[in-house]
Amino acid sequence: MAGVTEVRELRPGLDAAEWAELAGLAARAESVEQAERAARVKQPGLGAAERVAQAEGPARAEAAKGPSRVEQPRPIAVDWPGGRFSSPDRRRVVVTGLGVVSCIGIGPVEFAAGLRAGRSGVAPITAFDTAGYAHSNGCPVTGFDPADWVYHAPLPELGRASRFAAAAARMAVLDSGLAPAKLRAARCQISIGTTDGESHDLDRLAAASVSAAPVSHDESADSSSRLSRLARRSRATRLSAAVAQELELPDAEVVTIGTACSAGNYAIGNGLDAIRYGDADFALCGGADAICRKTFTSFYRLGTIAPDCCRPFDADRKGILTGEGAGVLLLESLDSAVARGARIYAEVLGYGLNCDAHHPVAPLGTSVARCMALALEDAGVKSAEVDLISAHGTGTKANDATESRAIREVFGSAPPRTISLKSMLGHSMGAASALGAAACCLALTHGFIPPTINHERTDPDCGDIDCVPNTAVDAELGVVVNNGLAFGGNNAVVVLGKPERMR
Amino acid sequence: MTPSPSPPLLRLTAWSVLSAYGHGSEPFRAGVLTRTHPDGPDDPYPSYSATSASSYGAVPIPGQRARLVPGFDPREVLGRKGTRTMDRVTGLAVATVGHLVRDEDRGARTALVLGTTTGSAQSIMDLTRASLTGERPFDVEPATIPSSVMNCAAAQCAIWHRLEGPNATLACGQTSGLFALGYARRLLIAGRADAVICGAAEEYSYSRAWLEQLSRPMSGVAIDTVMLGEGAAALRLTFDPGPAESVLATVLAVDSGYAAPEASVENAVRRVVHRALERAGIEDSREVWAALPSGLSPAEHSTLLDLFGAAAVDRLPAPGELLGDTGAATAAFQIAVALAVAPEAPGRVVVLSCTDPDGTVAAAVLRLGKES
Numbered sequence: 001m002a003g004v005t006e007v008r009e010l011r012p013g014l015d016a017a018e019w020a021e022l023a024g025l026a027a028r029a030e031s032v033e034q035a036e037r038a039a040r041v042k043q044p045g046l047g048a049a050e051r052v053a054q055a056e057g058p059a060r061a062e063a064a065k066g067p068s069r070v071e072q073p074r075p076i077a078v079d080w081p082g083g084r085f086s087s088p089d090r091r092r093v094v095v096t097g098l099g100v101v102s103c104i105g106i107g108p109v110e111f112a113a114g115l116r117a118g119r120s121g122v123a124p125i126t127a128f129d130t131a132g133y134a135h136s137n138g139c140p141v142t143g144f145d146p147a148d149w150v151y152h153a154p155l156p157e158l159g160r161a162s163r164f165a166a167a168a169a170r171m172a173v174l175d176s177g178l179a180p181a182k183l184r185a186a187r188c189q190i191s192i193g194t195t196d197g198e199s200h201d202l203d204r205l206a207a208a209s210v211s212a213a214p215v216s217h218d219e220s221a222d223s224s225s226r227l228s229r230l231a232r233r234s235r236a237t238r239l240s241a242a243v244a245q246e247l248e249l250p251d252a253e254v255v256t257i258g259t260a261c262s263a264g265n266y267a268i269g270n271g272l273d274a275i276r277y278g279d280a281d282f283a284l285c286g287g288a289d290a291i292c293r294k295t296f297t298s299f300y301r302l303g304t305i306a307p308d309c310c311r312p313f314d315a316d317r318k319g320i321l322t323g324e325g326a327g328v329l330l331l332e333s334l335d336s337a338v339a340r341g342a343r344i345y346a347e348v349l350g351y352g353l354n355c356d357a358h359h360p361v362a363p364l365g366t367s368v369a370r371c372m373a374l375a376l377e378d379a380g381v382k383s384a385e386v387d388l389i390s391a392h393g394t395g396t397k398a399n400d401a402t403e404s405r406a407i408r409e410v411f412g413s414a415p416p417r418t419i420s421l422k423s424m425l426g427h428s429m430g431a432a433s434a435l436g437a438a439a440c441c442l443a444l445t446h447g448f449i450p451p452t453i454n455h456e457r458t459d460p461d462c463g464d465i466d467c468v469p470n471t472a473v474d475a476e477l478g479v480v481v482n483n484g485l486a487f488g489g490n491n492a493v494v495v496l497g498k499p500e501r502m503r
Numbered sequence: 504m505t506p507s508p509s510p511p512l513l514r515l516t517a518w519s520v521l522s523a524y525g526h527g528s529e530p531f532r533a534g535v536l537t538r539t540h541p542d543g544p545d546d547p548y549p550s551y552s553a554t555s556a557s558s559y560g561a562v563p564i565p566g567q568r569a570r571l572v573p574g575f576d577p578r579e580v581l582g583r584k585g586t587r588t589m590d591r592v593t594g595l596a597v598a599t600v601g602h603l604v605r606d607e608d609r610g611a612r613t614a615l616v617l618g619t620t621t622g623s624a625q626s627i628m629d630l631t632r633a634s635l636t637g638e639r640p641f642d643v644e645p646a647t648i649p650s651s652v653m654n655c656a657a658a659q660c661a662i663w664h665r666l667e668g669p670n671a672t673l674a675c676g677q678t679s680g681l682f683a684l685g686y687a688r689r690l691l692i693a694g695r696a697d698a699v700i701c702g703a704a705e706e707y708s709y710s711r712a713w714l715e716q717l718s719r720p721m722s723g724v725a726i727d728t729v730m731l732g733e734g735a736a737a738l739r740l741t742f743d744p745g746p747a748e749s750v751l752a753t754v755l756a757v758d759s760g761y762a763a764p765e766a767s768v769e770n771a772v773r774r775v776v777h778r779a780l781e782r783a784g785i786e787d788s789r790e791v792w793a794a795l796p797s798g799l800s801p802a803e804h805s806t807l808l809d810l811f812g813a814a815a816v817d818r819l820p821a822p823g824e825l826l827g828d829t830g831a832a833t834a835a836f837q838i839a840v841a842l843a844v845a846p847e848a849p850g851r852v853v854v855l856s857c858t859d860p861d862g863t864v865a866a867a868v869l870r871l872g873k874e875s
Contacts, residue, residue: 130640131640132639132640132641133640133641157764194653194674195652195653196652196653197621197653197674198621199627199631202621202624202627202628202631203631205628205713205714205717206627206628206629206631206632206635207631207635209628209632209710209713210632210635210636224717227717228717228718230717231713231714231715231717231718232717232718234621234624234714234718235620235621235674235676235860235861236619236620236621236622236653236674237620237674237675237676237859237861237863238861239674241761241861241862241863244761244763244862245761245763245764245862248763249761250760250761250762250763250766250771250774251760251761251774251778252760252761253685253758253759253760254675254759254760254761254862254863255673255675255682255686255863256673256674256675257671257672257673257674258619258621258622258653258654258672258673258674259653259654259657259670259671259672260652260653260654260672266671270686270689273689273690273692273693274689276693277689277692277693279689293631293634293635293640294627294630294631294634294651297630297631297634297640297641297643298630298643298648298651300641301641301643301645301648302645302648353669353670353671353695354611354667354668354669354670355615355658355661355666355667355668355669355670356661356667357661357662357664357665357666357667357670358662359662360649360655360658360659360662361648361649367667370611486654487649487652487654487655487658488649488652488654488655488657488658488659488661488670489658489661489662489670490654490657490658490670490671490672
């Protein structure tokens with residue numbers, strides 16, 4: 001039933017063991033279409049090139065195939081705890097797989113096309129009853145069937161965020177061309193960041209707890225079993241556990257990072273350090289969240305939900321739109337990627353994290369600036385070398401002005417172009433900075449800058465920031481900074497570099 | 504800098520707890536050493552919860568006892584300023600971490616790593632309930648919004664104690680304390696902090712009890728066999744103890760794995776413990792003086808018995824057996840048990856093992872006392 005022949009045709013370059021593994025995967029798929037979809041993601045360079053060739057002609061298609069040349073790495077002796085004392089000995093870490101569930105595209109190919117097109121993910125929220133709110137637009141993920149991607153983990157036992165996480169992780173592995181058996185035999189880390197965990201399920205449990213409707217004797221067993229299932233899957237630990245379950249990784253380090261809206265960057269940083277200092281060979285790291293009443297209501301009550309769309313850095317910006325999805329990056333050492341001939345999207349040059357220790361919800365500019373400086377220092381990059389900043393850019397008055405000031409503090413009065421993906425994706429919470437990192441990888445690989453859409457007039461409070469309004473531009477990028485800020489003053493910043501930029 | 508000739512040692516130099524034994528480490532140490540069951544209050548409905556018991560719907564809440572931190576109220580312990588809307592788990596964390604903070608931590612070089620299950624289930628669900636029952640769906644109290652996000656406790660610790668270094672919240676359930684230790688280790692190796700305060704906190708709440716009651720039938724553990732508990736434990740980890748710091752233990756290894764629902768917990772524990780011992784350089788299981796399970800998983804307990812024998816497993820009391828199911832605080836309490844006996848057992852090797860119902864399995868190997 002599984003399109004095994006198609007898979008074989010689409011993946012001519014695999015060795016026997018890899019083919020057997022992937023054929024087994026396809027055998028569990030429910031349709032030829034699903035297997036084909038998996039196969040398309042398996043060879044993203046091909047898919048991207050084909051797609052871009054249709055849209056933009058052969059030259060761009062060539063670029064979309066990704067880097068053709070990677071310098072040989074120098075031999076690296078890694079032995080804990082050399083990293084702490086001898087930074088040249090640490091392993092270099094690269095991104096070789098992307099998994100994306102977003103409101104503007106599922107999978108890295110569709111996502112890249114959405115970013116380039118400046119697609120808007122705005123739609124009315126249907127995840128909960130929005131009666132009584134004056135406005136209730138959001139950026140929900142549509143057209144996502146978890147069964148396309150999640151083969152092992154039983155879907156009824158996974159909440160929406162866990163499904164996003166498991167699907168994105170599966171996608172990242174397919175995208176990387178790494179046979180699951182190889183992943184299983186290696187030391188692997190899974191870090192999934194989240195703001196809300198499965199709060200959508202907690203919402204439903206909360207609703208049941210205040211329901212006035214009496215439960216009849218006949219219904220109570222059903223109702224009780226439904227609530228039991230919701231309760232079981234409501235713990236945030238399950239987001240990362242779902243990935244381990246789906247990919248069958250019993251020896252993986254499995255961690256959910258609950259550091260709110262910068263959690264995706266926290267997870268990528270945790271993966272970076274694990275590989276850099278020899279704790280892991282591969283890391284599946286990123287973030288996931290699902291739209292929920294609790295968080296929508298919180299932002300609404302704080303007056304920070306935009307009525308129609310999100311306009312980062314615009315003088316008329318009115319706030320965020322709550323979004324959802326997942327981004328998962330597959331990280332490995334540069335040596336490993338080169339040795340297996342993997343396509344390299346980007347090098348994770350470094351990251352930084354700190355805490356404002358100041359206010360539960362209001363960001364502190366000097367601390368945000370310090371975090372960017374820490375990340376640049378960790379990456380060994382000067383601020384002048386940075387070509388693009390993917391800002392946290394929520395589209396609230398406070399965030400964008402504060403973040404812009406912090407950027408000027410680090411990058412001077414003429415900072416690099418600074419975009420906000422939230423104009424397209426809304427605020428996908430724990431997934432936000434992971435999707436941001438995935439977008440940065442695609443921008444580096446394909447040579448373009450995604451736009452900040454919905455933009456009319458840049459707010460003077462945001463300085464002279466060039467937010468690449470409304471239309472993507474072509475650009476050869478060397479170094480990109482991806483910001484994540486969170487409630488509680490939890491900042492995390494990831495620095496990514498073009499793979500050719502081998503130091 | 505030149506590479507250090509010998510690997511630096513990860514030192515645990517201080518610990519702090521708020522437990523059913525009372526406030527601070529002394530009652531905990533006394534209780535653990537004598538294996539006394541704390542006398543938890545009989546009232547399972549703590550006064551901090553404004554929502555009435557009758558509003559919790561179709562599935563009855565368990566009416567059993569819970570082992571609470573006696574007399575704990577954030578406003579009593581931390582003062583009335585800034586605590587009006589502080590939830591219980593945040594109060595437990597802020598108070599516990601506060602015992603470990605020194606003057607030199609007030610800056611960017613001390614990190615905080617805090618484990619949780621889902622933050623405060625009570626705060627999260629209260630916010631949704633307010634939205635569902637208020638006159639308008641957005642009639643929620645703005646001051647309670649930060650409490651409904653999982654990182655509230657860690658963020659409030661930073662704000663209260665001026666900790667501007669890395670600040671992470673790990674949602675690893677019962678194994679959180681060991682994951683926090685592993686994450687702290689990595690922060691230190693990467694040079695992102697000079698010292699890390701790591702630990703975990705869990706509150707008893709009506710909502711947590713209800714969720715536990717709902718989810719347990721499938722996990723095979725009846726609610727009345729393990730009483731719900733709460734509390735917090737925090738540890739101080741550093742490569743470079745100051746002259747005034749005493750070394751209580753050295754962390755030789757931390758490791759973890761995952762047991763899928765259909766997989767054997769015994770095998771997972773065995774693999775993780777073996778890896779941890781290997782990393783610690785412990786070749787003979789007879790070197791292990793104590794093997795400490797969480798006390799919440801029979802499979803884990805039997806595996807440790809198998810690996811290390813009854814003498815080692817019985818050496819120290821498992822926190823779950825004394826304090827009940829303290830959720831995310833479980834593994835952090837296990838480390839605290841080891842540190843509580845450290846002065847009496849210098850040089851001894853302790854293995855800690857913990858499992859979580861969602862499948863994470865973690866282990867650590869410590870050597871007590873100053874010796875490496």
